[in-house]
Amino acid sequence: MIKKIILFIIVTVITFPLFAKTSVNWSFDEKNDELQEFERKLVKYLDNLGYDEEVDFLSYSNSILTLSLFDKEYRAPIAKDYVDEAIDSILLYNEAFDSKSDEKIDYFYQKTFSSTAPLKRGSLYYALNKDGKKLALMVVDKNNPASTLLGLYSKKLVTGLELKKASPYVISIATGLIFSPKLILNGDITLKNQSLLYPFNPAIKLKVVSNAYNTTSYLGGVGVSTCLPLSTFYPRAISLLRNTSIVAEAFIYIGYNKKVVYSAGWDIYLSNMLNEHFGFTVGFEKTIAFNKDSKYALLENTELKLGVVIR
Incomplete structure (x- = not known):
């Protein structure tokens, strides 16, 4: 009888974990993928927000993390593919x-x-x-x-x-490159007000442009610019995508190239902000120019544009 009782106890102890819910406290130092991902993202978010408060990860059980943050205790579900939402539940609307x-x-x-x-x-x-x-x-x-x-x-x-x-004002400085039939370098500087007539923003541009025959035109123009932030579609994407906008512009110019020159142009490019004050641009610009005596276009350029944005 005693042997049967002992055997029953042994079998019960061995098989109990198979039927009972696990309730194990995990140290955050243990190599658990979900915890590693949660820690990495939460620390990055807090760093982005300029906070260096201490985070005390207390326990982890059944995909629920208990932690101490900002002198309060939180319980966050961190099941796989739910890490961002778990962090948002803690950080959003937090005093x-x-x-x-x-x-x-x-x-x-x-x-x-x-x-x-x-x-x-x-x-x-x-x-x-x-x-x-x-x-x-x-x-x-x-x-x-x-x-x-x-x-x-x-x-x-x-x-x-x-x-x-x-400030609504932004300055763009760009270099235009033409590769046919030889390399030609052009340049321009643009000043825009991004608030006055949003979403179509007034802009002025000063431009130096050459053609394949080594004639240079000096142009000044007015135009309109509009941009579509990719954060509209990808607010959680990596910064390279999230902080990029598609910009389209159109200008009319008047300038000088031995005679008075009349010109028009358009450009489309990507603008990526590296921080709140500085960014870079890459895209294309099409420019066409005439003078009053020219039967054909004085120049008709398609340029690869590389530039910087300063605000």
Whole structure:
């Protein structure tokens, strides 16, 4: 009888884990893929937000992580493919990021942010953390009833960040390259106001352009520019994609090349912001020019454009 009882106990102890739910506390140092991914992303998000608070990972059981952050305890589900959402559940609407400003990011949607403040459409704003660090450059795309903002440049953002108005002016300096029949280098400088008539922004450009016959034209023009931020479609993508915009422009010029020159042109390019003040551009530009005596075009160039953006 005693032997049967002992055998029963042994069998029960051995088979119990097969039927019971696991409840094991994992140290964060253990090589668990989900924990590794959660730690890496959370630390990166906090770094982007300018915070260096200590994070205490307390326990992990049944895909639920218990951690201490900002003097509070959180329980976050971190099942596979749910890491970003788990972090958002902790960081969004967290008092640690609330600036208490009237103009701030109030809501976070799948692809946009919004503010309940009456922000003027086309206005540009920086998103700031509590220390005044700039985390994003955003444009007000709509303003009824709430103000919807699109990111031109951004790190990881959360609600509660203060919005501070930014200058609408941006300068672009570019070099144009023509490879046929020989290498020709052109150059231009453009000044745009990105708020005045949003989304179609007025611009002025000064341009030096040559042709295959070594004649150089000096042009000044006015035009219109518009851009489509890719953050509209890819708000969570890598920064190279998220901080890129497609820009299209059209200009009319008047200038000089031994005689008065009349010209027109258009360009389309990608503009990637490396931070809130500086970026680079790559694309193409088409320019055609005449003078009053020319039967044919004085020049007709298609250029590969490489440039920088300064704001």
